[in-house]
Amino acid sequence: MSNTGMRKFKNLVALSLSTLAAALGLFWLIFILGDVVVHGIGALNLNLFLNDPSPPGFGGGGLRNAFVGHIMITFFATLLGVPVGLLGGTFLAEYVRGKRFAMIISTLSDIMVSTPSIVIGTFIYAVLVKPLGHFSGWAGAIALAIIMIPVVLRTTEDMLTLVPWSLREAAFALGAPRYKVIISVVYRGAAAGIFTGVLLSMARVMGETAPLLFTSFNNSFFSTNMNEPISSLTVTIFQYAMGPYDDWHSQAWAASLIMTLLILAITIIGRLVIRWRYPGK
Amino acid sequence: MAVPVKKHPVDVTFYLFTAGASLSVLAFTVGILYVLLSESSLAIERFGILDFITSTEWNPVTESFGAATTLFGTAVTTVLSLVFAVPIAIGVAIFVTEIAPNFLKGPIGAAIELLAAIPSIIYGMWGLFTLAPIMSEYIEPALQGTVGRLPLIGILFEGTPMGIDLLTASLILSIMIIPFTASISRDAFNLTPAVVKESAYGLGATKWEVIRSVILPYSKLGIFGGVILSLGRAIGETMAVAFVLGNNHQITTSLYDAAATITVTLANEFTEADTDIYLSSLFYLALLLFVLSFIVLAAAKLFVIRAERRFAR
Numbered sequence: 001m002s003n004t005g006m007r008k009f010k011n012l013v014a015l016s017l018s019t020l021a022a023a024l025g026l027f028w029l030i031f032i033l034g035d036v037v038v039h040g041i042g043a044l045n046l047n048l049f050l051n052d053p054s055p056p057g058f059g060g061g062g063l064r065n066a067f068v069g070h071i072m073i074t075f076f077a078t079l080l081g082v083p084v085g086l087l088g089g090t091f092l093a094e095y096v097r098g099k100r101f102a103m104i105i106s107t108l109s110d111i112m113v114s115t116p117s118i119v120i121g122t123f124i125y126a127v128l129v130k131p132l133g134h135f136s137g138w139a140g141a142i143a144l145a146i147i148m149i150p151v152v153l154r155t156t157e158d159m160l161t162l163v164p165w166s167l168r169e170a171a172f173a174l175g176a177p178r179y180k181v182i183i184s185v186v187y188r189g190a191a192a193g194i195f196t197g198v199l200l201s202m203a204r205v206m207g208e209t210a211p212l213l214f215t216s217f218n219n220s221f222f223s224t225n226m227n228e229p230i231s232s233l234t235v236t237i238f239q240y241a242m243g244p245y246d247d248w249h250s251q252a253w254a255a256s257l258i259m260t261l262l263i264l265a266i267t268i269i270g271r272l273v274i275r276w277r278y279p280g281k
Numbered sequence: 282m283a284v285p286v287k288k289h290p291v292d293v294t295f296y297l298f299t300a301g302a303s304l305s306v307l308a309f310t311v312g313i314l315y316v317l318l319s320e321s322s323l324a325i326e327r328f329g330i331l332d333f334i335t336s337t338e339w340n341p342v343t344e345s346f347g348a349a350t351t352l353f354g355t356a357v358t359t360v361l362s363l364v365f366a367v368p369i370a371i372g373v374a375i376f377v378t379e380i381a382p383n384f385l386k387g388p389i390g391a392a393i394e395l396l397a398a399i400p401s402i403i404y405g406m407w408g409l410f411t412l413a414p415i416m417s418e419y420i421e422p423a424l425q426g427t428v429g430r431l432p433l434i435g436i437l438f439e440g441t442p443m444g445i446d447l448l449t450a451s452l453i454l455s456i457m458i459i460p461f462t463a464s465i466s467r468d469a470f471n472l473t474p475a476v477v478k479e480s481a482y483g484l485g486a487t488k489w490e491v492i493r494s495v496i497l498p499y500s501k502l503g504i505f506g507g508v509i510l511s512l513g514r515a516i517g518e519t520m521a522v523a524f525v526l527g528n529n530h531q532i533t534t535s536l537y538d539a540a541a542t543i544t545v546t547l548a549n550e551f552t553e554a555d556t557d558i559y560l561s562s563l564f565y566l567a568l569l570l571f572v573l574s575f576i577v578l579a580a581a582k583l584f585v586i587r588a589e590r591r592f593a594r
Contacts (some may be wrong), residue, residue, distance in 0.1 A: 011487035015380055021372025022381075025393040025463070028456045032396075035411050036403060084302045091299035107586075109306050111578040114510065115571065116517025118544050122551065122567040123313045126320045150306055179295035207400025210519040210544070214551050234402050238520065241406050249410070256403050267398040271391060 033260070040257025043250035052222045056245040063255055065222040069137065069231040072224065073216055074206055076141035081148030081205075082198055088149070089156025094182055097161070106157060109150035118210035120146050125214045137226035140216025144205040151204060155197025159190040162278065192277045196270045203266040207259065209234035233259055313571060321565035323558060333565065339530040339546075341555075346562035348569060350530040354540035355570075358451045358522060359515040361536075365455035367508055370462035375492055377463075378470040390467065397460040405524035408453045413525055416452075417444030421537060440537040448536040450522040457521055458511035465510060469503025469588060470496055502591065506584030513578040517570065519544035543570045 047062045054061030092102040124143040129135055163186050171181040187194070217229040218239060224230075233255050240252035318325075328336065328346060336347020377390045421442030429438035473496045481491045497504075527539025528549045543566045554560040 007487055007490065011489040014489040014492070015375075018372040018375040018380055021369045022376035022389060022393070024369055025373050025396065025459055026389070028459075029392055029396055032399060032403065032407050032456075035407055039410070084305050087299045087302035088305060089303075091296075091303040095296060095299065105303050105306055107579075107582055108310055110582055111575060112306060112310060114513055114517070114574070114578050116519065116544060116574055118517070118519045118547050119313065119317075119567050119571045119574075122320075122547065122564060123316055125551070126316045126564070127312075146309055149309070153303070153306060177289035177292050179289070179292050182295070203398065207402065209400070209402045210548060213548055217552070234400065234520075237402055237406065238523075241409060241524065252406065256406055260399060260403055263400060264395060264398060267395065 033264075036253070036257050036260050039250075039253035040255075043254035044257065045254075048251065048254055053220050056243075056247055059247065061247070061251070063231075063233070063236060063251060065219065066231040066233045066236040066255065068222065068224065069216070069219070070206070070233040072226065073137055073140045073144060073212070073230065073232055074202060076138070076226065077144035077148060077205055078198070078202055080141060081145030081201075082152055084145075085149040085152025085201075086156050086194065086198075089153040090160065090182060092153070093157045093160035094178075094186065102157075106154065109154050112150040113154065116210075117143075117147055117208055118213075121211035121214050124211070129215060135215065135217035135229040137216050137228065137230035140212045140230065140232065141226070143211040143215045144208060147205055147208065147211065148201045151201040152197060155200070156190075156194055159193035159197065160186055162193070163189040192273060196273045196277075199266055200270045203263045203270070207234065207263050209238055213238075314568075317564055317568040317571060321561050321568050323561035324565040327558060328562070328565075334569075337530075337532060339541075341550075341559050344556060344558050346558070346565075348543075348566060350532055351541050351543045351546050351566060352569075353532045354447070354526065354542040354545070355516060357447055357536075357540065358454055358526070358542055359512060361447070361451035362454035362458060362515050363508065363512060365452060366458045366511065367462055369455075370459045370507075370511075371466055371504065373459065373463040374466035374470055377467055379488060379492060379496070390464070394460045394464055396456065401457065401518060401520040404453050404457055404521035408449060408521065409524040412453065413444030413449050415444075416449045417442045421448065436534050437536050439535040442537050443539075445525055445527045445539055446537045447526070447533075447540050450526045450540075450542075451536075453521050453525060454515050454518055457518060458515050461511045461514055462504075462507045465507030465585065466500065466504045469500035469507070472503065472589070473499040500588070502584055502588035506581050506588055509577060509581035509584060513574050513581055516577060517544060517574045519548050523548045543567075 047060055048064075049062060049067060050064060051060060051062030052065050053063065088105070092105055096102045120143050124139050124146070128139040128142065167185055167189060168181050171185045172178075176184075212232050212235050216232055216235070218235045219229045219231045237252045237255050237259075240248035240255075243249075324333070324346065332347070334348050334352065336345075337349045338345045338347045339350055340346070373393055377386055377393075381389055421438075421444065425438045425442065429435050477495055477499070478491055481495045486494070522542055523545045526542065526545050528541045528545050529539035530541050530546075531538065533540065547563060547567060547570075551560075551563055554563055
């Protein structure tokens, strides 16, 4: 084969392999999502949302306790985590932008975003569960909040940085104090981005299991008391999937389907909003 | 960036609140390290550092604990998942930046990034109920019949293919980390100046030659950062492997054996630990995991920052 022919051949092989790699990535995505849909859709019914778990084999049981518990834990985690992350990101972008301190906290946040979430679980176990002597919904919510803080902090910092500095100067020129400039001008300018960031961070913690295993634990009864162990969808899925009953397995699939669709929907909407608002990013 | 100096009382309060909030990240990092250290002090005193890391013992009955088996499981699954994932991820990045027609670039890149949005427990469920049976029935026997017959490598594929083993766990992990490596590699590829690429094309280079001789050398620092970031992710992944690894504390030569990682051990045994030394040893494992992943992630961050600094001017 001539030299040019060889080069063309190599080119073809390499490009085909890359295309194959992309196809493989898509294949996994479709395989996993399709599998969740196929297994989950048959197990979906109204009982799942309206009833609490019944003893295995009796049928008709649902996961009302897990749905409610999951919503409560996520809600309180958001309530605790978002303000801290938002204010922290504000400090980095507005007061110390470009300074060494901002770089250190920002890098540390990036590291903490990827820190194993199970480690956060053991930390909260040591700080909140062991001293109090019992698992609690609060412990779970706080564990998730700690995971949320660096995520929200980094998106806030990025979004505020995108607001043009001249906008702030215009407000300063009108004599507005700094906090007012930040709240009524800068936040307003970055609102869509920050809101999306918060949504994405909620989607992230909604799928967390590991930090809840030894904090909010599980509860097979309906409970809205955050001072007690409280059920969550993810921990219930783990328990049910590992359990021996077919009933449990199909309920775990149904719960997985709902959770996956919800999280993917939020993620996709979030990404679209960011693309629409910040075309360059 | 001129800023008015006049201090309003609310201004000072707002400043202090935001400063405090930003310090919380630092406080949590130091707090986690301190708490894990103090909780594991009992085990550190009893087993030391080097002895704990090298001991293969993990026996709650005789109360003697070592981390070697779990470190082995973590190392094997992590390294193997990188071996599976990195070539695929780089292929994906090449496809998305250089090959795909423009209207497909965005959607395909976004679709593959969705792999990162699927909760890890879903990977675990899918792995246990769908992938593990496929592995044990088709793929693992097929591997045994082919590469398993080779000398030396064959030892990796010995035993009964059960599907609940190191190979399946590593495969699931690899699927989870593809999007991380792929998206950072893609960003790194995009940092290559268009002029340099165009000059190479101008000399008559084929697409692959441009990728291999121009884009890859330009972006190797960034790719390396992406690989290390994925490594950090893989070390700390819990639920996806908890289902399919079997939590069996052993060091084996075969990929068809069950094993345990630090994360799987924590997930399975933390609430069962009935003695102080048992719990303390588990905290010790958590401490090792935290320090290990922190170092890896910090290194990854360093590479990515250096890559961006070099070319983003």
